[in-house]
Amino acid sequence: MRRIRWGILGTGAVSGDFCEGVKHAPGSDLIAVASRSRGNAERFKATFGIERACDVDALFTATDLDIVYVATPHLQHKEHALALLNNGKAVMVEKPFATNAADAREIAAVARAKKLFCMEAMWMRFVPLIKELKESVKSGHLGAVKQVEASLGFPFRIDAQQRVFDPKRAGGALLDLGVYPISLVHALLGKPLRVKSDVVYGSTQVDEHSVTSLSFAEGVQAVITASIRTTCRNDAFLQGTEASLHMEGPLYRPESFSVTRTPLLEGAGGAEKASIVDKLKQQSALRAVAQLAKKVAVPRTVRLATGNGFAHEILEANECLRHGHLESGVLPLDESIAVLDTVDAIFAAWKSHASTEVAR
Numbered sequence: 111m112r113r114i115r116w117g118i119l120g121t122g123a124v125s126g127d128f129c130e131g132v133k134h135a136p137g138s139d140l141i142a143v144a145s146r147s148r149g150n151a152e153r154f155k156a157t158f159g160i161e162r163a164c165d166v167d168a169l170f171t172a173t174d175l176d177i178v179y180v181a182t183p184h185l186q187h188k189e190h191a192l193a194l195l196n197n198g199k200a201v202m203v204e205k206p207f208a209t210n211a212a213d214a215r216e217i218a219a220v221a222r223a224k225k226l227f228c229m230e231a232m233w234m235r236f237v238p239l240i241k242e243l244k245e246s247v248k249s250g251h252l253g254a255v256k257q258v259e260a261s262l263g264f265p266f267r268i269d270a271q272q273r274v275f276d277p278k279r280a281g282g283a284l285l286d287l288g289v290y291p292i293s294l295v296h297a298l299l300g301k302p303l304r305v306k307s308d309v310v311y312g313s314t315q316v317d318e319h320s321v322t323s324l325s326f327a328e329g330v331q332a333v334i335t336a337s338i339r340t341t342c343r344n345d346a347f348l349q350g351t352e353a354s355l356h357m358e359g360p361l362y363r364p365e366s367f368s369v370t371r372t373p374l375l376e377g378a379g380g381a382e383k384a385s386i387v388d389k390l391k392q393q394s395a396l397r398a399v400a401q402l403a404k405k406v407a408v409p410r411t412v413r414l415a416t417g418n419g420f421a422h423e424i425l426e427a428n429e430c431l432r433h434g435h436l437e438s439g440v441l442p443l444d445e446s447i448a449v450l451d452t453v454d455a456i457f458a459a460w461k462s463h464a465s466t467e468v469a470r
Contacts, residue, residue, distance in 0.1 A: 113137050114428045117169050117199075119190055120181035121145040121154040124204060128179055128231075129158040131420025137428055144169035170197045176431055177227065180204060183273055184280040188213040191228070195220045200227035202427050206289045207232075209280045211450040218443040227430055229423075229438045230446040232293050236422035239364045239413040240297065241440075243357060247298055251369065252350025256330055258298060260291035260346040262361045263337025268313065274338060275314040282316035284456060288336030290362050293449050294346060295324060295332045301448045302326055307459040310339065322456055363419040366412045 114137055118125050121143065132138045140160040145151040151163035169178065170193050177200040180190050188208050194201050201221070207230040208214040221228035234240065247255055263283065266274060273279045274286055295302075302324035312318040318339040324332040335342050344359035350372075357367040416422060426438055437443050 111137050112432050113139055114431055115139050115141045115174060115176045116424075117141055117172060117175040117178040118143040118154075118160070118181065119145075119166065119169055119178055119194075120183075120204075121147075121150045122181060125154065125179070125181045126158065127418055128181065128420050128424075129160075130418050131424055134417035134421035135424040135428065138424055141175055142169055142172055170194060170199070175199060177202060177427060179231065181231075184209050184285055188217060191217045192220055195224050195226055195228070198224070198226070200427075200431060202229050202231045202423070205230055205232040205293075206285050206450065206453070207446040208450060209285060211447055211454050214443075214447045214450045218447060221443070222436070225436060227427070227436050228443060229427055229430070230441055230443075231423050232289070232441060232446070233420055233423045234290055234362045234364070235293060235297060235441045236426050237363060237365075237413075237415045237419055238422070239357070239367065239415070240294075242413055243355070243364075243367060244297060246355065246367075246369070247348065247350075251353060252348060252355055253352030254328075255298065255348055255350045257349040258295055258332040258346065259334075260294050260332070260361060261335035261337075261342035262287040262290045262344050263319070263335060263340055263342030264344075265340055266338040270314050275312070275316055277314065277316050281314070282318070283336040283338040284317050284320060284453060287338065288320065288322075288334065288456075289449060289453065291334040291336065291346070292452050294361065295334060296445060296449050296452070298348070299324075299326050299330060299332060302332070302452060302455075305452065305455045305459055307456045309460045312339070317460070320456070320460075322459075324452070363415055365414055 116138060118128065129140060132140055140158065142162050142164050143151050143154050143160045144164050144166045145154065146166065148163065148165060154160065155163040178194050180187060180194070180201055180203045182190050184206060187203050191201050191203050208217060218228065246252065269275055274281045304325040305322055307320055307322035309317045310319040319337040322334050344361050346357040346361060348355040353369050353371045355367055355369050357364050426440055430438055
């Protein structure tokens with residue numbers, strides 16, 4: 111098995127999580143790490159057993175790397191991804207792939223022109239349970255999916271010095287957390303036709319809480335919540351014509367879901383003509399249906415993620431490189447771009463306070 115030699119750009123907490131994930135991804139070698147601060151790079155090297163620390167420019171031009179994981183702040187993803195690609199390096203770019211769809215398209219265009227592998231590191235999309243979930247939907251186990259609800263939110267301590275609270279550094283809940291439920295909805299339903307969204311801005315003028323409705327063909331709806339103001343359920347619900355599915359949290363690293371059959375109620379028409387006795391009978395029938403629904407729940411399906419969950423995206427990138435694939439079949443570049451089209455539409459909806467068409 112060909113070993114894959116990794117470089118890391120950025121030494122924040124997510125880079126540390128990535129290094130822990132590498133331990134569960136056989137055939138991966140951590141060769142080099144770079145940061146704006148050489149001292150940070152040296153400390154990171156010692157902590158995670160990386161072969162060497164280097165300056166950013168040295169990482170760009172290194173000749174002993176197969177791929178570089180870009181884990182710098184959001185606003186630098188485009189700059190760093192393009193610099194690496196133009197120096198002949200394959201890249202895996204931490205989510206969000208870029209801060210807007212135009213930048214994402216530029217990264218993808220350069221990767222394709224250079225014939226270099228490029229993938230977004232949206233770790234949720236690569237854990238085994240998401241594959242199971244998509245297959246369950248595709249096979250019709252739920253009937254026709256009519257609605258999806260997903261949320262991700264945690265209360266952050268307000269600190270204007272932190273990037274997440276700084277509008278000049280692409281702060282806010284949507285780009286940090288909202289991209290997870292948006293990406294999940296894209297995986298299940300594709301690209302929405304329209305978005306409507308309400309937002310609450312905080313004292314530093316970043317989006318701290320938002321609720322967004324996504325509309326799809328045939329009346330299918332999705333509702334997503336993103337927050338750095340409050341704790342959300344951090345899970346997902348799928349409502350189908352034959353069953354509902356609850357994907358338990360945490361949304362970014364799901365490990366289990368349960369399916370419940372939902373018997374249809376019959377004879378609902380003409381209720382306005384029903385007598386008091388008929389209405390009482392209907393109420394009894396509803397209680398009976400509720401009891402039946404509890405009895406037809408399918409046992410929970412569990413698919414544990416490997417290690418801390420980061421290994422799966424690393425394994426996917428490794429296999430793509432070994433087989434000469436330029437994009438991941440699990441999360442192709444066009445899908446990462448489409449997610450950011452939706453993000454752009456949400457931002458536009460906040461500015462216009464109206465329903466906004468999603469770019470096609």
